[in-house]
Amino acid sequence: MAVHANTDGRLTRAFDNDWIGPGIVSLAAVIGISLLQPAFLSSFNIFVLVSAISVNMVIALGQLVIIGIGQMNLALGSIGGLVAISFVGLMERFGVPVPLALGLALGIGVLAGMAGGYIIARTAISAFIITLAGLQIFKGINLGITEAQPFYGVPESVKAFGTGSVLGPLPWLVLPMLICSIGMWYLFNRMRIGRHILAMGSNPHAAEMSGIDPKVTIIWAHALSGLLAAVAGVMLVAKLQIGHPAIGDDWLISSFAAPVIGGAVLSGGRVSVAGTFFGVVIIAIITQGLVMFNIDPFVVQIVLGALILWAVAINRLREVRIAKLQARGAGA
């Protein structure tokens, strides 16, 4: 067939990259706010900002992998919270050494995610319902163990990791964030399981017809999500220096907001790790920046909401444009 595929100009192809838009917005926000308020670029402020970004990025990645397969994970925060209190509880009550406690805590996250994924895959009940139930169950276990009281026995080494800096104003917390981000980028773009997750998210019927096992893929996605929630839970313990039972309670909204601002499509199949990163950055800058200008917190909420709408509108416009391109291709 002598019909060649459509090729666009370099500019429109760059526009197709999910991270360009949020990247430009992030940069503009940094420049704008630092011009108005030079203290924004103080090394203390950068340290605080990057710490928050690091933790929130790992949380967002935990949601991103489930968005990729076209589902949602409402239990993300409660898994992270359960892992956080288990991590500190093991060290405080049983004197478990840090590396072993870390391994066990991450294991709990993976198992909790897998359990949800298994039920979803097995029963074909919507992930929304199953993870909603999971949210309640894991939170209940959390409160049962802690009796709603924090664990304080966080070892010095862990505290140092959460509050120290590795290089100038960059906190140690940047490292797990970088490892998780690069790992997830590699997974989505270069590993069989990542491609299968995205194929399932794009077109579950086609994926199954092509010989992809939907059940295995769903369980994998939820196990990965549980692992990332666990990593974020441990990072927060280090950052807050306490095993607080309320860890994870406030993850839900931003875990969806950042991927969506970063160009992810909630119906699945389309995710961007870099876009999500800039989504996290934008949310952090707005939150931090507005605080610096003494603007009421409710404005932050409204701005965040408006930002999500804006991002969704941009995504929709792009989809329409692609559909038009396709229609033109079909007519040729």
Next chain:
Amino acid sequence: MTALQVSNVSKSFPGVKALNDVSMTMSAGSVHALLGENGAGKSTLIKIITGIYAPDSGSVMMNGKPVRFANLRQAAAGGLGVVHQERNLVTRFSVGENIMLDRLGASALSRVDYTAIHSEAEKWLKLLDLEVDPRTIVSRLSVAQMQLVEIGKALSLQSRVLLLDEPTASLTPNESKVLFRILRRLRDDGVAIGFVSHKLEEVFDICDRVTVLRDGVNACDSADLTTLSRADVVQMMIGRAERITKRAPRAQPDVPPYLELTDYASGAGHRDISLSVRPGEIVGLYGLVGAGRSELARAILGLSKQLGGEVKVAGKPVHITSVAEALHHHGIGYVSEDRKQEGLILLHSVLANAGITLWSKLANRMGFLRDSSINSKVAPVLQRLELKTPSVYQTIGNLSGGNQQKVSVAKWIAAGVKLLIIDEPSVGIDIKTKAYLHDLIHELAEQGTAVLLITSDMPEMVDVADRILVMDGYRIKGEVENDRNYDAVSKAIMGFIHNHAAA
């Protein structure tokens, strides 16, 4: 050499015998047409071959061995490639990755070797003469290219039997030609190709064998197509009279038409459509699948743009833009051919389904609806239709096909429509309910409802309609006054369809 053999397969669903003792033999190096009108059993047969349904009796053999695939993945592994009507590609992935999607790596955590994948995919693209870089993202391809990528994907699984379900439905004539050239080459390489299509020109162009199904039985089993004419094939698809019609021609009241179309053209592709339906008259719209009948019904309801001509309802020119407008302002109701998708809300009760057209009329001043007020309107209609249900609160999905159809007619009667468009009323319905539905349509007409009946079932048409319009290629080809003489009428109808073949 026999590649795929279906022997004496039967399959029943509650209330319907979908296939009865059906056989088909596909040979290597042959393109085999599978034909039949809607509801003839083609899709059931394909689902049995691919393992989605288990046959009640009979067997499917591939290369001499009996096979019973558990799912489509197994079928693919067994050398049976199926290209479905709907596209099954991950549009955000590259062409190569789509072709190799199930072979991306040895384990879940394996790295995907894109160089290897794209060079392997390229082999299959070359085989199909598809000059597309395997790295191209599928969403950038044309529909025809996507079709070929799917064929490439099926072939890359070493399929020696390839089933194509209406592969040309979304292709232009030129693209179809390219596809056929490739299919001929695959055939010469010894692939057995099954070809489902409604376009008879294509069938005669590319196929050498034909199996025709009608009402779930073989009208012919793997016949040599070269010995058959188009007329023979149409004859087999439509069938002869199975029964003598019992109704006498009805005298037509001399009243002005309720609906009148003059030189109507639609965005769906209709041209020069002129028709009229009078109150109390049953006008049949006959044509093979793809003639544009259901599309015409949907266009009248405002689901396609009116591009030209005139539509008059009760003598006044109108411009209908939505189904709600068609119902509430013009009293036009539509019993959809696709009961489950468009006609009924299967999870809701009988009452909710039958009353849905009345809600806006019956809601009281506060906007509240009461079951009792709906029931008082709906119950007499349901009673008249002799609906068999434990109660009006029964979930409609649990009723038989015939009873479901009664409810989908009831909701329009309850709404008091002046014109009812009925599309393929007896698909998936047993003979007794069918006869009953025919009586019902007549009764409606006697009471002054104008009826536009769409059906591919010739005996049904001759039994029910007063006047028959023959459609082909989105145009009206002719009109037959129905004198209930089956042979004469069916001959006249086929005459109009054949005219097109000769042209």
